[in-house]
Amino acid sequence: MLTTKQKTLRKFWYAVMPVHRLNDGPKPFRLLGEDIVLFLDAAGRPAALKDRCCHRTAKLSKGWCEKGTLVCGYHGWAYDRGGEVVKVPQVSSEPVESGFSTPAYHCEERYGYAWVALEDPIQPIFEIPEENDPGFRRIFQFYDEWKTAPLRMMENSFDNAHFSFVHRATFGQPDQPKPQRYDIAETDYGFYAASTVEVKNPPEAHRVTGTSDPVTSRKMVNHWYLPFSRRMDMEYPSGLRHIIINCATPIDDGRIQLMQLLYRNDTEKDCPTQILIDWDWKITFEDKEVLESTDPDATIDISRKVEAHMASDRPGIIMRRRLLELLRAHGEDEVTDARA
Template identity: 65%
Template sequence: MLNTKQPVLRRFWYAVMPVDHLKDGPRPFTLLGEPIVLFLDGKGEPAALEDRCCHRTAKLSKGWCKDGNIVCGYHGWEYDRDGKLVMIPQFPFEQPIPEAKARSFHAQTRYGYVWVALDEPLSDIPDIPEDRTAGYRRIHQFYDKWNTAALRLMENSFDNAHFAFVHKGTFGDINQPKPEKYEIVETDYGFDAETIITIRNPPNAARITGTTDPTTKRHQRNKWFMPFCRRLDMEYPSGIRHIIFNCATPVSDGQIQVVQILFRNDTEADCSTQELIDWDAAIIAEDRDMLESTDPDAIVDMGRKIEKHMPSDRPGMIMRKRLLDLLHSHNEEEQPRQQIA
């Protein structure tokens, strides 16, 4: 599925960068192939415009902020958060400013990140109750660009069959390739998947899982939020909950920005932030190495894909069907299913 060719994907929220990155001025980003510029307005709220000045097409991200507006670094033209041109410094005071705008996009802050929707959103940003629940801490783990497709990462996030093999260097047990339980329930936002699986628990994972036993169990409650977000709640027998939230933000058809945020019901003394970052970094590196070896054109139409389906392929099949239905219901120009790529 070539994300940049699907107009409906512009109608979802995507995490694009930590809001702290905007403290020093405008920053560029490419979302679904669209060059945008992000900056903070006069109230400290994020704003998103096309990264293009109306005058001579210079990138606004080359400029700076002034009183909550963004100033083009080429000739000083100034735009407000809605993209309206409000100042041309070369004009006499009495000369009216032309009616000109840079296109603006929806932007807001959630979980410490700026989220952007290029067109009117179809749904809200996924809710993470633990972000406002006493006893949980939020840890920003990863913010990296991967050379793969957003759908590839989502499929992988619900594929328990790869644990024993891709993650054999961390928690996977190659002798235990099957989970004890795997159930999927479709929802209006995507689906819920529940899994119980036995994993290896090496010494460097003891403070992660809360036990020194050589193996332990994970009770995983995994949620898919269409199109490219997921929430994985891993509960251990120790009572520790290790909750990962990912957004696979499409930069282009072959590249994504991976945002990963962790929520834990313990303290820094129980397990340090650095330990948690390092442990999940090793796991995510194993996923990244494998996913970047796949074809980034993740085909939606299963009729174009030749494979023998395992039970663990069901989440991916549901994703593809739901996304295909979404594309056909909302895209401006419907295409035959066999032509969607």
């Protein structure tokens, strides 16, 4: 699937950038192959416009912010969050109704990120109940570019068969390659998948899992949100919850911006943030290395019977089917690279 070619994907929200990155001025981002610029308006809310001035095409991200408007660095035309040119300094130092504009996109702040939808979204941004639960803390973990496709990353997120191999140096058990099955229920937003897996618990993970047993278990209730987000909700026997939120935001074909948030029902004293970042990064980097070695566009053959296939591929097969159904419901066919 070439994400930049599937117009339906423009109708979803994507976590694009941590909002705090906008404090010192506008920043560029490429979303689904489209160059956009993000900035903060007068109320401190993030806004997103096409990164191209309607005067002489300069990149607006090279400009700066003034009183909640985005000023083009070439001749100083100023844009509001709706993309209207509200000041042309060569004509007047006062705000004007110029009649000129550049395209504006839906943009909202949620969970510390600026989220953007290039066209009217067909689903709201998914809820994270722990965001407003005082028993949980939110930890900003990673914001990292990966050379892979978002569907590849999503398949991997629900693939229990890779633990013993990709994660053999961290939590995977090399001598137990048979994966646990998921109980999967499809929903309007995607699906949820529940499973309990046994994992290695080396000393550097003890404060993360809340136990010093050499092997422990994770009760997982995970969710997939169309098209490229997931929630991995893990509960350890200690009662600790370790909830990872990932968005595989498509930059262009074969590149994603991976965002990872973590919610935990403990305190900094129980487990310092840096330990949580270091341990999860070690695991996530194992995934990154293998995913960047895969073909971003190759398809899972959904014509194969699931029963005859590895059961652990089932979540990925459902994802692919749901994405194809979504495209077709919007009058699109899948576009793939001819090599795949």
